[in-house]
Amino acid sequence: MMVVITYDVRTVDSSGQRRLRQVAKVCQNYGQRVQNSVFECIVDAAEWAALKLRLIELIDPEQDSLRFYQLGNQYKNKVEHVGIKTSLDLEGPLIL
Amino acid sequence: MMVVITYDVRTVDSSGQRRLRQVAKVCQNYGQRVQNSVFECIVDAAEWAALKLRLIELIDPEQDSLRFYQLGNQYKNKVEHVGIKTSLDLEGPLIL
Numbered sequence: 001m002m003v004v005i006t007y008d009v010r011t012v013d014s015s016g017q018r019r020l021r022q023v024a025k026v027c028q029n030y031g032q033r034v035q036n037s038v039f040e041c042i043v044d045a046a047e048w049a050a051l052k053l054r055l056i057e058l059i060d061p062e063q064d065s066l067r068f069y070q071l072g073n074q075y076k077n078k079v080e081h082v083g084i085k086t087s088l089d090l091e092g093p094l095i096l
Numbered sequence: 097m098m099v100v101i102t103y104d105v106r107t108v109d110s111s112g113q114r115r116l117r118q119v120a121k122v123c124q125n126y127g128q129r130v131q132n133s134v135f136e137c138i139v140d141a142a143e144w145a146a147l148k149l150r151l152i153e154l155i156d157p158e159q160d161s162l163r164f165y166q167l168g169n170q171y172k173n174k175v176e177h178v179g180i181k182t183s184l185d186l187e188g189p190l191i192l
Contacts (some may be wrong), residue, residue: 004165006102008131008182034163035104037133056178065179067130069100069165082152083161086104 002075003048003068005031005039005055010063022058023066026051033086040079098171099144099164101127101135101151106159118154119162122147129182136175 005027009020024033030051031041043051055066071078101123105116120129126147127137139147151162167174 004100006131006134008180035102035133035161037131038102038163059179061179063180065131065177065181067134067178068176069167070174070176071165071167078166080164080166081161082163083155083157084104084159085161 001043001045001048001073002071002079003031003041003043003051004071005041006067006069007037007055007059008065009037009059016060016063019058019060019064023055023064026054026058034081035086097139097141097144097169098167098175099127099137099139099147100167101137102163102165103133103151103155104161105133105155112156112159115154115156115160119151119160122150122154130177131182 007023009023010016011020024039027033027039027041030043030047031039033039041048041051052068059066103119105119106112107116120135123129123135123137126139126143127135130136137144137147148164155162
């Protein structure tokens, strides 16, 4: 199934910047970055449980947020993209 | 039906900052901002056609991107939120 993960991580300090990098890194193990703060992950139920738990552990819930959208298995006709494709070096320092 | 709209707008110059404000403003007419660059809109087919067209006109496709996720009518159990709720004054000047 596809799960779309969007996140806002507050990056005013170095711990926030670290959380942002960690969230992105964990998501990258399961899916593809499609925008700066949007990942699309193809996971089974067990993978999703593990991924979700890991992400919830990583963020600071008083400063950051995660949002999850379940697109199921028939996701291909539910997703549309317009404009430039993400091709930045998003693992480098991000100035947000 | 619910459509989730995510966007990356390149804001290195004033025209990019203007595009970002315009995209957010148009989305706000149809839905709710749930993260900095994520809107959830409840629309019928005609509204969705109009909204999508307007957004596509607004962005610079060589610098920006839009991504649309169709969650259908049974969307309530497909969306999950963790962490802080968006409560910033997101219509003010955004430092991205």
